[in-house]
Each structure stands twice: as C-alpha cells, then as structure tokens.
Amino acid sequence: MELHNPFSNIIFMLSFLILLVLFKIVKRWSFNNSTTKLPPGPWELPLIGNLHQIISRSLPHHRFKILADKYGPLMHLKLGEVPYIIVSSPEIAKEIMKTHDLTFSDRPNLLLATILTYNATDVIFSKYGERWRQLRKICVVELLSAKRVQSFRSTREDEVSNLATSITASEGSIVNLTHKIFSMTYGITTRAAFGKRSKHQQSFKSAVEEIVSLLGGICIVDLYPSIKLLQCVSRAKAKMEKLHKEIDMILQDIIDDHKSIHKEDSNEEYLVDVLLKIQQENYHSQHPLTDDNIKSIIQDIFDAGTETSSTTVLWAISEMVKNPKVMEEAQAEVRRVFDRKGFVDETELHQLIYLKSVIKETMRLHPTVPLLLPRESRERCQINGYEIPAKTRVMVNAWAIGRDPRYWVDAESFKPERFVNSPIDFKGTDFEYIPFGAGRRMCPGIAFALPNVELPLASLLYHFDWKLPNKMKNEELDMTESFGITAGRKHNLCLIPITRRL
C-alpha cells in the first residue's frame, strides 16, 4: 500500500542506492585489506562502474592513456558489470603476452562476434583450445605462409597496376584515395580467396565493411552479460544476425561453386580451394573441417586483413604529406630502385629500406588495432603483486605503448630514421612496439599484409607527386582518427596526383 505513495518510492530507491554504495565500500575495503588486491584504478560508480569515464568524446585508447597516466600501466576498471585490466607499458605487456601468455590466451564471449563467427568457431574469436590450435595451424601453415603469399604475387601486381592506371586517368584532379585503396585491397583479397569468379564481390564488400564497423562499437549487452533481457532488445544483435545470414549465403554459394570446380581438377588454387582440400583429406579425422569452419576462416581473412592493410597505407601517405621531407626521401629511394625497370613490382621491394622504415614508423604512431583484440584470463593470476581474477578482460594499449617517452625519443614526431639500422621489429619480441600483438594470439597475417602495404605505397610514390586540394598547407591535413576496432582516418584522404613516371 505504502509503495504507491511517490515519496515512499523515492525513499525506497534512495535507501537501496545508499545500501549498494555502502556494500561496495565495504567490499573494496575488505579486498584491499586482504592479502591480495586488484590493480589501481578510478573510483567505480554502482551499476555502471567506470563507464562514465570511458564514454566521452575522445577515443577509448586516448581515454585509457589519460587514465593510465594517473593510475599506472596496470589499471583496473569495471565497465558495466565486467572487470577489465588496461595495459599501458611494454613491461606489463610482456608480463601478459609472454610470461603469462597461456593464462591470457582466451578471447571473451562477445555477442556480435559470436553470431558472426558460427558461435565463435573461427580463429579470431574462439576460445583457446584444441579447435583454435587446429584452425590457427591451418592459417599459419596453409593459407598465410610466405610460399602461399608469394603465389598471389601477380594478383597483387595486377591490382596495384590497375590502381596506378586509374589514378593517372584523374591526373590533376582530386582523387579519393581512401576509396581507391580500400577497393584495391578488397580486390587482392577477393582474388586470393576465391579467384575472379565471385559474382557477389560488391555485396560481400559492403557486408564486411558493415560488420567491421558493428564489431568496433560498444555493445552494451557485452557489458551486462547477466541481464539476458538486453539481448532481446539489442538492435545491433538483430542487425548482425541479418548480416550474418547474408554473408553466409554468399560464402556458401562460393564454396558450392568451388566444390564443383575442384572435382574437375582445376589448376588454380585459391584459399577456398586449399580449405576444401583440407576438408576432403580430414573427412574421417576427429575434428573434420565443416563448411561453417571454412566460411568463418574466409571471413576472418576479410575482417582482419582488408581494413587493417588499407588503413596503414592511408596513414603512411597522410604522414608523408604532412612531412614533405620524408615524402621526398621515400620517392627518391623508390625512383632510384625502379627507374631502370620503369615500373614497380615485388622483386625489388627488399631494397626499399627507407620505405620500410616509413611503414614501421606509421604503425608505431597509428597501430591500426590500437587496443589489439581483447583477451580474457582463464584463471586467476598475480602480476606485479596485484591479483587478476579469472575471467578478467584485458586490453593492451599498443597505441600508448608506441608513444612511451621512456622508449621513444621525441615520441610524438614522425621520424622514420629511428627504424633505419634499428633491430626493433614488429615480430612480437620487442614489447615497446606491438602493432601486430605478441604471444599465442599474435596476428598470423604479417606475411600477407606486408606486400599489400609495401607494393601500393611504392607504386604511389614512384608514379606520382601528391598535392593537397584547395591550396591547403601540408601541416593543415586533418589527422583525426575514426572510432572502431581499427583506428583509421576519420575523413577520407583526398589528394591531387601529378604524374611523374608513366
């Protein structure tokens, strides 16, 4: 009866909130007085934890760096009801991805990724275990090996040559390089995965772009996994289910197509053919490769491989436009190496020492996956005397680590020279530089990615000089990052090409 009185309702709510806050204080106090304690972190509010400190106008990796400057390189946060640790120094990154790599080798259950990847049975989002090991081995040994990547050399050269031709046709006018580079990378990946035969190229490309953008958003359902009702009302879930259906149909159609070609013993072997062959060979094994597995691996290659490589090319060009001396030196090198041939191909890429340093410096300042991919602890563990409970999600801020002034002189400046004659590499052993991650879950696609970045850059520098439109000065080029799992340019890169070599 009393609860119908509005004042009683307010008093009831207030009492509940006060009790909740008291409970939190007591819990935190007793935790801090026990033998183990969580890493430091900002004060949490009831129900939302630290969400209010993250959801702001700046991007999550920027916010995490500001908070880490205050609370330290191993920081505890609660986002919704989920505990997180944020790693912001090379030393702690090494603890997570080397010393305790096995403990942190799981990926969390994320709703949208699970829908997309046939219940997280792909490589990127699956839990650590026998199945993941099997799929990862197929990727490393069969699909993304140096030998396999080499077999697609003429495809890359062809697509990059088409890119140069289409830019030459726009000589003197504004070219949207963002569109052109993305379309070229899709072209290379599609041809490597399916050959030229896909009639679904455009719808597939749009679906993948939408998927990457959906995966990059903050999904409230993942922050309150205990509230199942949220799933029922999630618009993002409904959207992802629709996209998944769409992409599943396209991929199944392509697979069926290739199954019939396979029977006729075609000489061409694309990634889908390699997977179908493994499926046939392993038909009676304990873990046969299903059609769904094949579709999820192919999808991984598109999701992980296209936006990342394109974004790196675009950041490299942007930084060179902003730093004309670097652009001149890179152009001089590329033209010196390829002038005798008169065109750019992959045979001489190993000679482009300066361009490779430009790419490394680009990935230091603009790691395309700035927080790597989330991991989750499989059991409790101690790091630097702090307790990390089981099922804690982990974000490694590769963006902040690449700007750590203890490791990088003049850390905020674009200086490719720092990598010339430097042994520091992105292979996962130098923890101050981890654009591809490190440890068991490190990116297996480096060999596939590098020529997709080096070849188009060499070609764009060889054939053209680049001017900003509307008499804009170099230093005025906008470098704002976009929000998402990959941090690309927020605005398209539009430049005017001037042909120097036909």
Ligand code: HEM
């Ligand atoms: C410039 C290009 C690329 C960058 C910067 C990049 C970066 C990354 C990063 C940071 C991770 C997470 C690592 C971790 O959790 O420690 C990752 C994972 C992954 N990448 Fe890449 N990547 C690139 C290109 C590619 C390409 C071209 C492919 C495939 C063709 C690929 C396939 C994958 C896969 C399958 C995973 C998941 C690995 C696992 O969980 O076991 N990546 N990548």
